[in-house]
Amino acid sequence: MDTNLIKNIVRIGRVSSINAAANTVKVVFTDKNELVSGELMVVNRGSMADKDYWLPDIDEQVLCLMLPNNSGQGLNAGFVLGSFFSAEDEPQENSADVRAVKFGDGTVVKHDRSTGNLTINATGDISIIAGGAVTIRGNKVEIN
The missing domain is CATH 2.40.50.230 (Gp5 N-terminal domain)
Known part of the structure; x- marks a missing residue:
């Protein structure tokens, strides 16, 4: 060839x-x-x-x-x-335990498997649509 x-x-x-x-x-x-x-x-x-x-x-x-x-x-x-990341476009995270998506408007969805934390930081509204029940359960639930 x-x-x-x-x-x-x-x-x-x-x-x-x-x-x-x-x-x-x-x-x-x-x-x-x-x-x-x-x-x-x-x-x-x-x-x-x-x-x-x-x-x-x-x-x-x-x-x-x-x-x-x-x-x-x-x-x-x-x-x-x-x-792929480069010196021009560097990664937003630096841990093998983190999986994250950062959008151009600043919204971030991030999971850290070392802590189990899931973070959703939205710059706009969040809609949760379910075909069934929605359950929120936690040691402490704060609604602001």
Whole structure:
């Protein structure tokens, strides 16, 4: 197999556009003279009964797995495997025990398995919708 083809299969680029309806993005590769990919599918952690929806932001750095085409004219189809932290975009946490999601508006959902604490800090309203009973139980319950 051509070594140039192999080194182009795994690529790093920045999201240039988003197609939310199709769950795809286009990525620009600065090391390839600003070459823009075709629509790349975004890999998520579930797509059947359990679904985890995510799309990277415009200009977010992403890791791509490109599929070689049969014509040999280049790499245009593939997948966005995810984004990654860097000196430019540092992680918001620094513990192997913490799983957290921080949204662009400042909302945070965080679980620390070392303490068992779950924190939800919303910048807007919170809605709890249940098809059955809602139970709140704790050693101390404060409602403000």
